[in-house]
Amino acid sequence: IGKIDHRFNDKHTLSGSFSYIKPVLSGWDPLNNKTTPADDGASNEQKTYYVSLNDSYVFSPTTILDVRGSFLRFIDNRIPMSFGIDLTQFGFPQSFNDNVVWKHVPNIHVDGMADFNASTGSTILGVQNNYTLGGSLTMVRGSHIVKFGSQYRVMQNNRTQSNNASGDFTFNPGFTRLDPLVTSVTSGFGYASYLMGYAASGAVNKVDRLALQNKYASWYLQDDWRISQKLTLNLGVRYSIEPFITERYNRLARFDPSVVPTAAAAYSGLPLSGGLGFMTNSDRSPGDTFKYQFAPRFGFAYAMTQRTVLRGGYGIFWLANNVGITSGNSNNPAYSVNTQFLSSIDGGQKPVDQLNNPFPNGILEPPRNSLGPDTLIGQGIGSWEHNVKPGYMQQWNFNIQREIGTGTLIDIAYAGSKGSRLPHAIGLNQLPNEYLRMGSALNEQVANPFYGFVTTGPMSAATVTRQQLLLPYPQFTGVTNALAPVGSSTYHSMQLRIVQRFANAGLLSFAYTLSKSITDTESFTGWLETGGQNGGYYDQYNRRLDKSLANFDATHRLVVNYNYELPFGKGRRFGSGSSGFTDKLISGWQLNGITTFQSGYPISVGRPNVVGDPNYRSMADPLY
Numbered sequence: 153i154g155k156i157d158h159r160f161n162d163k164h165t166l167s168g169s170f171s172y173i174k175p176v177l178s179g180w181d182p183l184n185n186k187t188t189p190a191d192d193g194a195s196n197e198q199k200t201y202y203v204s205l206n207d208s209y210v211f212s213p214t215t216i217l218d219v220r221g222s223f224l225r226f227i228d229n230r231i232p233m234s235f236g237i238d239l240t241q242f243g244f245p246q247s248f249n250d251n252v253v254w255k256h257v258p259n260i261h262v263d264g265m266a267d268f269n270a271s272t273g274s275t276i277l278g279v280q281n282n283y284t285l286g287g288s289l290t291m292v293r294g295s296h297i298v299k300f301g302s303q304y305r306v307m308q309n310n311r312t313q314s315n316n317a318s319g320d321f322t323f324n325p326g327f328t329r330l331d332p333l334v335t336s337v338t339s340g341f342g343y344a345s346y347l348m349g350y351a352a353s354g355a356v357n358k359v360d361r362l363a364l365q366n367k368y369a370s371w372y373l374q375d376d377w378r379i380s381q382k383l384t385l386n387l388g389v390r391y392s393i394e395p396f397i398t399e400r401y402n403r404l405a406r407f408d409p410s411v412v413p414t415a416a417a418a419y420s421g422l423p424l425s426g427g428l429g430f431m432t433n434s435d436r437s438p439g440d441t442f443k444y445q446f447a448p449r450f451g452f453a454y455a456m457t458q459r460t461v462l463r464g465g466y467g468i469f470w471l472a473n474n475v476g477i478t479s480g481n482s483n484n485p486a487y488s489v490n491t492q493f494l495s496s497i498d499g500g501q502k503p504v505d506q507l508n509n510p511f512p513n514g515i516l517e518p519p520r521n522s523l524g525p526d527t528l529i530g531q532g533i534g535s536w537e538h539n540v541k542p543g544y545m546q547q548w549n550f551n552i553q554r555e556i557g558t559g560t561l562i563d564i565a566y567a568g569s570k571g572s573r574l575p576h577a578i579g580l581n582q583l584p585n586e587y588l589r590m591g592s593a594l595n596e597q598v599a600n601p602f603y604g605f606v607t608t609g610p611m612s613a614a615t616v617t618r619q620q621l622l623l624p625y626p627q628f629t630g631v632t633n634a635l636a637p638v639g640s641s642t643y644h645s646m647q648l649r650i651v652q653r654f655a656n657a658g659l660l661s662f663a664y665t666l667s668k669s670i671t672d673t674e675s676f677t678g679w680l681e682t683g684g685q686n687g688g689y690y691d692q693y694n695r696r697l698d699k700s701l702a703n704f705d706a707t708h709r710l711v712v713n714y715n716y717e718l719p720f721g722k723g724r725r726f727g728s729g730s731s732g733f734t735d736k737l738i739s740g741w742q743l744n745g746i747t748t749f750q751s752g753y754p755i756s757v758g759r760p761n762v763v764g765d766p767n768y769r770s771m772a773d774p775l776y
Contacts, residue, residue, distance in 0.1 A: 163210040173200040179233045186234035187257055187272045194274050199227040214292040218301075222284045228311075230276035232256035239318060243508050251515045253358045254317040263324040263342030273318055277361065278311035297376040305368040312361035314488075319510060321354035321493065327503050349507035352500070354493030356511065360518050362487065363400035366473065369393055374449075386451035386465070394473045396439030396540055402431040403520070405486050405527075406438035407535040407580070407631060413525040416627050420601035426625040427525030428486055428535065439540030439635075445470045447544075464550040471543040471575070483634035485533040491516045492531070492629075497613040499595050513608045530606030532630035534577070541637040543573040551647075559653035567645050574639030576673040580624065581631040582692045587622050594619040602627065638695065639673030641702070658715040658742065665709045669702040701754040708751040716743040 155169045179195030180188050188194060204222040211217065234257040239249040242258070249255065256273045288301030325340025326332045327350035332340075345352070370392035377385045398404070408429040417424040431438065451465030491514075494505045505512060519527045551565030587594065597615040606612045610629060611620070625631050645667035653659045672695060689695045719725035721739025730738060 165208050166205070167208075168203070168205045171200070171202045174198065181233055186232075186237070188233070189267070194230050194272070195233055196276075197227070197229040197231070199225075201225045216290045217287070218290075219287040220285070222282075224280075224282040224284075226278075226280040226282075228276055228278040228280070230274055232273055232275055234272065235275070245509050248319075248509070248511065248515070252318050252356060253314065256318045258318045259316055259320040260346070261320075261322040262346050263322075265343065273320070274313075274315045275317055276311070276313045278309065278313070280311070281308040282306070283308075295378045298374070300371075300373040302371045303369070307366045307368070309364045309366075310361065311364070312359050314357045314359050316355060316357045316490075317359075319354060319356040321351040321507060321510070323350070324352045326352055326500050332501050333499070346507075350495070350503040351493055351505075351507055351510070352495055354495070354510060355490040356493075356515055357488065357490050358515065358518055359488040360403065360520075362403055362484070364397050365400070366397050367395055368472070382455045384453045386449070388449040390447040390449070392445045392447070392470060393441065393443060394445070394542065395441040396437045396473055396536075398436045399431070402433065402436060403487050404431045404436075404438050404484055405429060405521070405535060406431075407533065407537055407633065408525075409537075409580070409625075411525040413529060413627060415523075415526045416529045416602065416605060419605045420627070422601060422621075422626065424625075424627050426627070426631070428527045428533065430486070430521040430524070438536040438538065439473075440538050442541050445542065445544075459555040461553045462551075463553070464548075466546070466548040469545045469547065471545070473540070473542050483534050483536055485531075485535060486520055486527050487518045489516045489518050489528065489531070492609040494608075494610060494612070497610065497615065498597065499617070511608070513612065516608060529627050530602055530609055530611035531628065532632075533628055534630075534632035534634050536635050537633050539637070540635050541573055543571060543575055543637060543639070546570045546572070559655070561649075561651040561653075563647075563649040563651075565647040565649075567643075567647060569641075569643045571639065571641035571671070573637035574641060574671075574673050575635050575637060576639040576689075577632055577634050578636045578638060578689060578695075579630065579632055579692050581628055583619055583623060585693060587619070590618075594622070639671070640699075641669065641671035641673070643667065643669045656717065657719070658717045659713075660715075661711075661713040663711045663713070666707065667705070667709075668707065669705040670699060671702045672696075672699040674703050703753060703756065705754055706750050706752070708749075710749040712747045712749075714743070714745050714747075717741075718743060 153169070153171045155167070157165065157167045159165050175198055177196035177198060180190055182189065202222065202224045204220065207219045209217045232254075235254065237255050237257060239252070239255055239258070240246055254275055256275070259267075259273050261267055283306040284303065285305075286301060286303035288299055290297070290299045292298075323342050323346040325342050325345060327340075328344040328348070329336055329340030370390060372388065372390040374386070374388040377387065379385060405428040407426070409426045411425070411427045411429055413424055413427045447468045447470055449465070449467040451467075452463065454462045456462060491511055493510050496502060496504055516531075521527070547567075547569045549565055549567040551563060551567075553561065553563045555561050583594070594617065596618050598618050598621065600611065600614055600616040601621070602611050602616075603614050610616070620626055620629070645665055648662075648664045650662045651659060652661075672689070689698045691697050718741040720727050720741060722728060722730050722735045724739070727735070727738050
């Protein structure tokens with residue numbers, strides 16, 4: 153870390169800094185077999201370079217200009233400890249070994265057993281650049297302190313990532329049960345399915361390395377207006393614009409429900425619609441640019457008396473769109489494609505492919521844009537739609553602060569917030585509700601109109617389930633909008649704080665919060681957070697079913713903060729006559745602490761789709 157400051161004169165100063173960080177993140181391999189049992193046990197190479205400059209000029213005692221610029225480069229490489237290993241030594245065919253994008257120990261998950269290689273295959277190759285330029289002008293004019301400024305930012309991400317470049321396979325007891333369709337605690341064993349090579353699911357991933365870019369610009373105006381000795385207003389507004397991501401060579405796509413996959417429609421004879429639309433020089437971004445990110449702010453402070461103050465405020469805060477750029481290849485299926493393991497074509501009754509030759513029809517190459525709307529027919533896709541809109545939060549609060557007696561402060565407040573258009577993944581290919589009455593007939597095998605057109609995955613078989621052909625987009629096994637602006641949240645709280653200061657003895661503080669947080673989307677990065685939601689809605693046609701207490705909701709929270717100065721030393725209760733070394737030894741000691749009491753977080757309780765007769769309810773039923 154280095155820093156430099158230069159003072160040209162009394163009005164003009166320039167400062168700069170540079171930092172370089174390289175943490176030691178070697179892999180953890182306790183079994184010495186190039187695997188790791190920990191989710192954070194992979195080997196990482198990370199480097200961070202940061203340079204900043206700040207130029208400040210004082211035009212007058214009431215007018216100051218600040219201009220700032222910075223550059224940050226973050227190198228993030230995660231290389232599996234088994235990178236480059238020969239996969240044929242595990243019994244895989246040479247064709248599999250030759251066609252995976254990277255070679256590493258495959259990810260194996262066996263039901264009832266702990267994973268021994270959670271991060272064994274996770275691979276990241278990434279370089280991220282952030283350029284930022286901004287400035288602000290502060291002016292004091294009478295009872296106003298006015299500040300306005302702007303910021304411009306460019307974020308670049310040259311990155312690729314795959315967690316299953318050499319395959320990811322899951323084994324459950326299904327194929328080793330007496331009846332694969334009947335759950336039993338006495339029949340079937342996941343490890344036995346593994347030894348036989350009958351995986352319940354699996355996939356292998358191939359990815360391209362993309363050069364993504366995201367831009368952001370904002371302008372703001374803030375006025376702190378002291379109307380009188382009793383009343384101060386804080387007024388402000390910010391406007392920002394953030395176009396959605398682009399890629400240097402237009403290697404991006406969006407899902408377009410209106411396009412027609414002409415080749416698939418002609419082959420199947422079905423009236424198909426929906427497919428991937430690819431970026432061009434005239435249409436470079438999958439998402440539209442939202443141009444109405446106005447963010448007003450308002451606050452006030454009013455002194456009713458010398459001992460009583462009222463405060464309040466309201467503001468709108470927009471969520472950044474750049475979450476889309478940080479995930480590299482995610483949500484761009486034409487340039488990052490999974491080849492699905494074909495475990496069964498009859499609903500799990502009989503196995504088809506085996507682990508010793510998991511992809512007999514080959515591994516899909518990223519199709520890129522050569523097939524247009526006919527890209528990835530027969531596969532599941534997750535992408536963006538053009539109507540990507542940033543989410544926003546509204547926050548407000550009101551509080552009364554009162555000083556009572558000597559050294560006692562009571563502060564009671566109401567604070568709340570509402571999140572709108574929060575990003576969440578939604579499925580676009582859910583079976584319409586009107587077909588649910590067909591019951592088990594949905595699982596019946598019927599002739600596959602895509603047979604011969606689709607060459608890999610579940611839809612390459614001669615038959616498919618009747619349900620598949622009744623989906624909104626029957627040419628795909630699944631369609632996901634990864635960044636749909638559909639989530640919402642609400643938060644309300646009563647916050648009480650009592651502070652008692654003791655003369656020459658410290659303080660005692662109590663802070664109590666009574667709150668409730670309700671949401672239908674916990675987190676966009678749920679895989680990084682304990683309890684964070686990561687997945688689609690239970691029912692895309694009725695998303696209200698997913699609205700409930702947030703995983704992080706804590707109804708009651710009490711924090712006690714105490715600071716007590718021990719009465720030892722000169723002039724204190726004990727050792728008042730001490731001096732010299734003795735006084736220095738026994739004086740100045742404090743007892744500090746923070747104690748927190750909090751009610752528990754909600755328990756997430758899952759349930760099956762149907763329990764018994766869905767039309768019958770009884771108070772005697774423990775699930776009622």
